[in-house]
Amino acid sequence: MPNLKVEKILDDPELYIIRVDDDRIKYFEATWDIPEGITYNSYLLKLDGAVVLFDVSKEEYTELFMEGLRKVVDPREITHIVTHHTEPDHTGALPAVLEANGYRAQLIGTTFAKRFLEGFYGEKVVENFHTINDGEEMKIGGKTFRFITVPWLHWPDTMITYVVEDKLLFSCDAGGGYGIPRSIDDSDEEIVEEYLPHVTKYIVTVIGHYHKYIVQNIKKLKSLGVVEEARMILPGHGLIWKKDPMRIFEHYERVGAGTPTKDKVLVIYDSMYGFVERRMKIIIDELRKHGKKPVIYRFTDKETPAVSDILGDVPDSEAIIIGASTYEAEIHPRIRYTLYEIVDKANYEKPVLIVGAFGWAGVAGKKIETLITRSKFDHVDTVESRGMPRPEDEEKLREGVRKLITWLS
Numbered sequence: 182m183p184n185l186k187v188e189k190i191l192d193d194p195e196l197y198i199i200r201v202d203d204d205r206i207k208y209f210e211a212t213w214d215i216p217e218g219i220t221y222n223s224y225l226l227k228l229d230g231a232v233v234l235f236d237v238s239k240e241e242y243t244e245l246f247m248e249g250l251r252k253v254v255d256p257r258e259i260t261h262i263v264t265h266h267t268e269p270d271h272t273g274a275l276p277a278v279l280e281a282n283g284y285r286a287q288l289i290g291t292t293f294a295k296r297f298l299e300g301f302y303g304e305k306v307v308e309n310f311h312t313i314n315d316g317e318e319m320k321i322g323g324k325t326f327r328f329i330t331v332p333w334l335h336w337p338d339t340m341i342t343y344v345v346e347d348k349l350l351f352s353c354d355a356g357g358g359y360g361i362p363r364s365i366d367d368s369d370e371e372i373v374e375e376y377l378p379h380v381t382k383y384i385v386t387v388i389g390h391y392h393k394y395i396v397q398n399i400k401k402l403k404s405l406g407v408v409e410e411a412r413m414i415l416p417g418h419g420l421i422w423k424k425d426p427m428r429i430f431e432h433y434e435r436v437g438a439g440t441p442t443k444d445k446v447l448v449i450y451d452s453m454y455g456f457v458e459r460r461m462k463i464i465i466d467e468l469r470k471h472g473k474k475p476v477i478y479r480f481t482d483k484e485t486p487a488v489s490d491i492l493g494d495v496p497d498s499e500a501i502i503i504g505a506s507t508y509e510a511e512i513h514p515r516i517r518y519t520l521y522e523i524v525d526k527a528n529y530e531k532p533v534l535i536v537g538a539f540g541w542a543g544v545a546g547k548k549i550e551t552l553i554t555r556s557k558f559d560h561v562d563t564v565e566s567r568g569m570p571r572p573e574d575e576e577k578l579r580e581g582v583r584k585l586i587t588w589l590s
């Protein structure tokens with residue numbers, strides 16, 4: 182059952198987190214398998230003469246969220262609600278919050294945010310809306326709130342808030358990740374290590390399509406000095422970063438840039454009756470001979486890995502090897518879908534080796550090649566043949582791996 186965490190983060194200024202731990206969700210955005218779940222983080226800041234709420238929660242958990250909110254404040258006392266990003270996992274409970282608030286609070290967000298909120302929840306929700314300009318500063322409760330737009334992290338509406346005097350960076354989706362960490366912040370290294378792979382998976386599946394904007398926006402925040410200066414980064418999902426605030430943006434930068442982990446090679450294949458698999462065993466053997474560490478995902482009649490997990494393993498791989506059978510004059514459907522998502526969400530400049538098996542007329546190899554040549558990935562070689570791999574096929578497969586190794590050196 183979804184759980185509620187309400188904790189005081191700071192005494193001065195008085196800052197709380199209201200975190201809904203969603204362990205009921207199965208597919209984020211109705212697509213991405215996340216057995217690890219996700220949290221929706223909202224923050225409440227009590228200042229002199231002002232109470233500011235940063236983002237809310239998903240509609241499904243409105244009641245739970247309101248219970249948490251009431252633990253720390255009478256909703257009628259909220260003077261400002263900052264909406265960093267309008268995706269309903271951060272805004273679904275907004276109509277209920279405003280109702281309980283008597284529509285006293287002023288909403289703050291970008292022009293896009295106003296337009297999207299009106300579309301999702303109607304005109305009344307945006308009656309008292311202050312539209313910010315990029316870099317605009319507002320004095321609220323004696324503090325300086327600086328609003329910085331970070332478009333496409335992960336919608337066009339997105340912004341972050343920096344509370345200048347206290348060096349607090351409220352970053353919503355930027356800096357977030359999947360998973361329900363046992364703690365609320367990064368003080369326990371074991372929890373951080375467990376959590377970071379979920380962050381990578383989140384970045385690729387959620388922001389991946391726009392991943393060049395990750396690097397661009399982080400550059401922008403760095404040039405404004407807010408990343409280095411921040412004493413705490415408070416995202417809309419997952420852990421708060423206070424022991425080492427820089428670490429989460431460094432991780433985002435690495436994923437955005439596709440920085441490889443030494444020797445990691447991602448191997449993905451389908452095999453209905455074992456013909457592709459026989460080829461992949463040769464490939465994996467050759468990879469290991471060269472000291473490479475293959476990370477293997479296979480689609481068979483007994484296993485179907487989650488495409489979201491595969492996507493999470495793309496950014497830090499040195500190279501990718503794709504094995505596919507020809508299926509009704511096409512790429513096998515599982516690999517076709519996986520490839521489509523890789524090229525869309527995790528499009529990096531990395532070498533790719535293609536391996537194919539067919540019964541009478543192979544087309545999968547050529548079709549994968551076309552997809553790869555139209556992406557940022559580099560095509561190294563295609564080794565495709567009929568039925569059982571013969572000794573001459575084995576030699577070509579090993580040669581393909583050697584070409585890939587040369588490419589990487």
Ligand SMILES: Cc1cc2nc3c(=O)[nH]c(=O)nc-3n(C[C@H](O)[C@H](O)[C@H](O)COP(=O)(O)O)c2cc1C
Nearest residue numbers: 452453454455456457507508509510539540541542
């Ligand atoms: C439903 C189905 C459709 C297939 N369509 C084709 C095809 O269009 N062209 C072809 O050459 N082989 C086709 N094949 C044969 C497979 O590509 C071939 O048996 C291949 O070796 C399968 O490798 P695997 O056992 O690793 O899946 C098809 C096989 C199945 C089961």
